[in-house]
Amino acid sequence: MTAATATAARAQRAEGWRRRGPLLPALIFTIVVTQVPFLVTIWYSLRSRNLLRPDSDLFVGFDNYVRIAQDSTFRQAALNSVVITLGCVLLAMALGIVLALLLDRPFKGRSVARTMLITPFLLMPVASAVLWSMAMLNPTYGLLNWTIELLGLTAVDWASTYPIVAILMALVWQWTPFMMLLVLAGLQAQPRDVLEAAAMDGAGWWRTFGSITLPQLRRYIELGVLLGIIYVVNTFDQIYLMTAGGPGTESANLPFYIYQRAFLGFDIGQAAAMGVVVVIATIIVASLALRLIFRSFEVKE
Structure with missing residues (x-):
């Protein structure tokens, strides 16, 4: 890769990040309010947890x-x-x-x-x-x-x-x-x-x-x-x-x-x-x- 090509590639990546940058806060917010709760739900789904029996919380797999x-x-x-x-x-x-x-x-x-x-x-x-x-x-x-x-x-x-x-x-x-x-x-x-x-x-x-x-x-x-x-x-x-x-x-x-x-x-x-x-x-x-x-x-x- 020549120096001119590398420079053009870096400029293209910088331009891409410049366009995507304003969208990053929205993307992070979406991940926090959707994917994090889903991961927590998956964690709960692998446990035996009943609100009437708090002491029975244990890992049960699938x-x-x-x-x-x-x-x-x-x-x-x-x-x-x-x-x-x-x-x-x-x-x-x-x-x-x-x-x-x-x-x-x-x-x-x-x-x-x-x-x-x-x-x-x-x-x-x-x-x-x-x-x-x-x-x-x-x-x-x-x-x-x-x-x-x-x-x-x-x-x-x-x-x-x-x-x-x-x-x-x-x-x-x-x-x-x-x-x-x-x-x-x-x-x-x-x-x-x-x-x-x-x-x-x-x-x-x-x-x-x-x-x-x-x-x-x-x-x-x-x-x-x-x-x-x-x-x-x-x-x-x-x-x-x-x-x-x-x-x-x-x-x-x-x-x-x-x-x-x-x-x-x-x-x-x-x-x-x-x-x-x-x-x-x-x-x-x-x-x-x-x-x-x-x-x-x-x-x-």
């Missing part, structure tokens, strides 16, 4: 992970997490696409309609859960049961009879506006000249939507599904307030079951092990989804 693999309730909570997450994200995305297509057309009062449709996403999850539990799904005076009785059918105690369905209704109602906004942004980013050319060539609405609009929306749909999965898999408020994980543990998902083990069963070691498993599984799924999204962006470019 025994907590073995107990998790043998825990049928954990497997049921994991299945519930998958059902609730995929059900919410897919239904919310389907409804979001329909609403976005309707709002993309000009009509009187469109701005008012957009504002009203966005409102559910602006509510706190706790407020949304209370609204659906008390005003919509209450077995005695809920609006949904009132409508059912008008049709001559028997009222249903949704939280007890169909707890996962009740949770899904509240989650889909809250997440549909988010999906709608993403899809609407994709619709408004479409090149109008391509749509006009398709119309001049005699392509109908369905043909235009399937051949032009839907491929254009692919990256927006993938991004909405990924973000929805990351956030919905951590759902706690709706389950805690609407069903309390019941009847029994029928509607408990992983975050709620971890809460039960940690703050009701006081088993810190096993709860920490569950948290580590959930974090690793979430990272794997998110990494695969991000790779698919980045690949679609590269193909588009």
Whole structure:
């Protein structure tokens, strides 16, 4: 390596550090508030620690992970997490696409309609859960049961009879506006000249939507599904307030079951092990989804 090349390399490294330098405090802060607690959680997961028996704290290795693999309730909570997450994200995305297509057309009062449709996403999850539990799904005076009785059918105690369905209704109602906004942004980013050319060539609405609009929306749909999965898999408020994980543990998902083990069963070691498993599984799924999204962006470019 010549002196000129070495000097150029040092200058390039110095320029790189000059650009990254202002970001170092944020990076250090992120590591402190995320990675350090995760390492502490891993340490707790390797110990038998119960808050009711402080003197029983001892190192047990991977025994907590073995107990998790043998825990049928954990497997049921994991299945519930998958059902609730995929059900919410897919239904919310389907409804979001329909609403976005309707709002993309000009009509009187469109701005008012957009504002009203966005409102559910602006509510706190706790407020949304209370609204659906008390005003919509209450077995005695809920609006949904009132409508059912008008049709001559028997009222249903949704939280007890169909707890996962009740949770899904509240989650889909809250997440549909988010999906709608993403899809609407994709619709408004479409090149109008391509749509006009398709119309001049005699392509109908369905043909235009399937051949032009839907491929254009692919990256927006993938991004909405990924973000929805990351956030919905951590759902706690709706389950805690609407069903309390019941009847029994029928509607408990992983975050709620971890809460039960940690703050009701006081088993810190096993709860920490569950948290580590959930974090690793979430990272794997998110990494695969991000790779698919980045690949679609590269193909588009």
